[in-house]
Amino acid sequence: MLYQDQFPIVEERQPIPPAFETFGLPQRGPRVEFGFVSCALHNRFLFLSREKDQLIQFQSDRLLHNWRKGLNTENEYPRFESLIKDFEAELYLLNEYMKNLNTQDLRINQCEITYTNQISLKGSQIYPSQWFRIMGLDDFNVENMSLTFTKLIHGSDNSPTGRLICEVNSQLDSVGAPLLVVQLSARGAPRSTSIADALDFLCIGRDLIVKMFAEITSKAAHAVWERTQ
Amino acid sequence: MITAFSEGFFSPRRTNVTSLDASRSHVLVAEHDPWSETVVRRLDDLVHLPIGWDGYAARPVQFSTAYFTLSMLTQLKIPGCEVPQLVPGVNGDLQAEWHTESGSIELHVLAPNRVEAWYLDHDQQVKEVALTNDFTLVVGWLESLMGNGRAAEATAA
Numbered sequence: 001m002l003y004q005d006q007f008p009i010v011e012e013r014q015p016i017p018p019a020f021e022t023f024g025l026p027q028r029g030p031r032v033e034f035g036f037v038s039c040a041l042h043n044r045f046l047f048l049s050r051e052k053d054q055l056i057q058f059q060s061d062r063l064l065h066n067w068r069k070g071l072n073t074e075n076e077y078p079r080f081e082s083l084i085k086d087f088e089a090e091l092y093l094l095n096e097y098m099k100n101l102n103t104q105d106l107r108i109n110q111c112e113i114t115y116t117n118q119i120s121l122k123g124s125q126i127y128p129s130q131w132f133r134i135m136g137l138d139d140f141n142v143e144n145m146s147l148t149f150t151k152l153i154h155g156s157d158n159s160p161t162g163r164l165i166c167e168v169n170s171q172l173d174s175v176g177a178p179l180l181v182v183q184l185s186a187r188g189a190p191r192s193t194s195i196a197d198a199l200d201f202l203c204i205g206r207d208l209i210v211k212m213f214a215e216i217t218s219k220a221a222h223a224v225w226e227r228t229q
Numbered sequence: 230m231i232t233a234f235s236e237g238f239f240s241p242r243r244t245n246v247t248s249l250d251a252s253r254s255h256v257l258v259a260e261h262d263p264w265s266e267t268v269v270r271r272l273d274d275l276v277h278l279p280i281g282w283d284g285y286a287a288r289p290v291q292f293s294t295a296y297f298t299l300s301m302l303t304q305l306k307i308p309g310c311e312v313p314q315l316v317p318g319v320n321g322d323l324q325a326e327w328h329t330e331s332g333s334i335e336l337h338v339l340a341p342n343r344v345e346a347w348y349l350d351h352d353q354q355v356k357e358v359a360l361t362n363d364f365t366l367v368v369g370w371l372e373s374l375m376g377n378g379r380a381a382e383a384t385a386a
Contacts, residue, residue, distance in 0.1 A: 018296035020341055024304025024364035061293055109293075109341040159363050189342050189362050 002097055003056055003090065007047035015044045015059045020110055021188045023160040027150070051075075056090060063094060080206050084199065091195050107193035111162075113205040114185040115213070119221075122177040131180065131221040132168070144170040153188055153208060162188015162201070164208055166216065184209045264312055268302055271315045278317060287319035294321060297341035301325075304364050307371055332374050336360075336367065350374075 044059040053075055057064035065087045069075050095106045119131060146169050153162040165185040173179050186205025190197040214222075278289035302313070302325065313325040318337070325336045331351040338344050348356040348370045358366065 018293045018341075020297045020300045020362065022297070022300045022304045022362045022364060024301075024368045025307060161362070 003047050009048040011046040013044045021163050108198040111198050111201040112187040113202045117182045119180040267312045275317050288321045290323050291321035298338050
């Protein structure tokens, strides 16, 4: 079975609905998400590594590869360069499998890369607002907060190809300590439907996410991370 | 998370379904918006068409194509714009169409990111272009179509 050696644990979940980035009218307000869920769909299958820190998710129209830190604080992020190589191998493996069934290559119509960072506020020396350049809520004691904004990703001909999506939300960790969850995603259509162009989009998206994270976080936050790294 | 999407290999089947059943089928709409609700209901109908709905071997509209169309149309919802006619194709594709006295626009959604756009303006000039996910050009067409349509209605009144 595909991926069985490295991902021997199988779980089943409801499928994720399709999501496409399209462009037209200037967006004047928050993005209103709506859709329909009345069609019969196959489930989403999760294939987890023995340590459960890496997983492949597969459904009829998606392949995802996730890394997660989990509760093991010693678990180090294997870095993007390593993960994208794994994902490339998984995509080509799936492509070969599908070609045997369909005599047709995968045709990829949408790509997404997401980084989720948890910033613990427990014992923090600086205010939550001081982590970010984009907020000025000093001394403003909020119960919880949620912030979302998007930016366009442009192709080489300057036409829009995707969006950078930034979401910051307050949450509690597993022991009830406050934290901020920063989720940065790049999503859009690859230049063509080939695997090579899909991987190219993910690499560009990753660079944009890293750049945006540095842009939205403050010097004070960088100083704290420097100290804790 | 790294993701790639593809479509076409596994069409949703109506057998062995464990994720959703009829009792849990529902329409999700963020707020009361008749325009969007009409579009969603029509798309919902189109993905539920039976195989052979045309009397031959036509397929229902592909789920991913319907979702892409929904995303596309939200980018084209200019004030005063009519809900387009949504017409199924026989290969899981569909067309979104606006017809007024001053012209017509047809967007043939073959698959996500594969759209053939056709515009007949008030001078009977035809424009045809292949689009992927950027519909800025169509916004201009629609504004002309609706603007000219409103002008024609005002003249007739």
